[in-house]
Amino acid sequence: MLTKTSGIPLHGHVRGMTKGAQLELYAVPSLKAEGMVKSISLGKVTVNGSGGFDARVDPNQYESLRDDSRFTVQAVSRDLRTHALAEWVLRRGSGGAWSVSGNDGTSISVTARNVARDKSASTESASPQTTRNCTGGYAWAITPTATYTYLPLQKASTRDKSTAKYEFQTSSSAQFEALAGYNGANFYSIGLTGSVQDVWQAGVNFKFGKNAKQAAMVEWEYRLSKEYCFVINNLVVETGNQKWVPYRFAGGNWKRDVGKIFTCNPQYKSAITSTTWVARTSSRAYSGYYQIAGVRIDAHQTNTTGNKMSYIPKSGKTVTMCGSDAKIANAAMVKEMA
């Protein structure tokens, strides 16, 4: 149930829907593996004249969310002419407070697509009649349909006075893009989400030698996730809403040679003399892109104590390092200077 004054505030914006159009909001508990997860209907929101909509949700009202540290709230168009699906990711911090992230920072933004004109869309799934009668509610399920891609995590750039290593031990802090689409057509990014399965036991250590300009790449499995509708007599049909979600580390890894590295801003130079753990988030400019379902998307990944990029100066040498967009402790990427 949406609340008026209490709970977590959510903000969104939809293009391509007129004032007064309605979106339905659902809370979807974390998917842990294959299987169906029932969506919790929260109610409807009405799009205002500028395409904006606001809502509040209180996770404590739902038993299935109360013990979850992460769930999504989805805004879905059900008018069968336009397709719109976007989601916020809500995470509970160690102190119990919830944080909200969407594809526009804390808010979400989505462009409604005209389903009828989308010729590439399959019509094998839900018919308007069946989705209209979803009296038993909705659910999402991860299907066995998989695709594999190499995700760029971090780049290293060394010269002759240092080496580097990147310890990728867990995906719990890694955020990868998820895509949404209708009946397999025109998938689009709906923002960052955590991987369904963690990889704590299957980390990878990348070592970069002298004079290396390389990106650490890991193979990730994506799974197709589908929304289902429960109609009368326990009949279950697909609604046509689909997502590609990051599922698990698939074990492959390699280092890709990269070309141009950023130009150093002198304000971001530091001198180091011993092993230093640096760099926080790889961004689109410094780690690159990957493709899922033909959609080009950028990789983001955050370093924590489990995921470390370290530079190791040669013994006895002082090495000048430079951060790409900040000082080296906060930079997206760090490189050794001449």
Place this chain on the structure above:
Amino acid sequence: MTSCLLLAACTGISTPTSSPAGTALEPTNAHGWATIQKVGTRFTDGFETLDVVSEPVEVTSVRFGGGEGGLKLVGYELVPSPRKLASIQLLKGFPPKDARLPDARVPSGGQLKVDPTGQGYQLLLGIEVTAPGRWTRNSLIVGYTSSGTPYEQTFDAELTVCTPAFVDAEGECPFPDR
């Protein structure tokens, strides 16, 4: 310029423990470094910088956030911009004398402001190794006042120091496993 070598403040005694968490200084992401030092050595950790996002700020104390064991914080100084380097990780002794460091220091009670150059203030931490072992400072806690209100802000600025007998088989001082 007057040096702001504040021995008493390093203990954290001057800042009430009830200070609210501050945000006037830009948070940093978790980071760290490791070094090998003999017992009795006094050195300067010059890796950290403070960036003011809501001015003015007066730094009143700096202390370690636990785990440091045989590491003693003996003092700190703040170096304003401009500097040749935003930070210099390791300097001999404390207070350090190094040609790469400018002479200017923030005087005791001096106010820190937003630095348009982006370099911020270099924090020079005087550290003495007091016992053999592998010691890890987990974080730094900076106390400051902003508009008269005392605050504390914690930075995930890890430092591991190994005394020579406590390096690993490769002769390295490893980061702790977490």
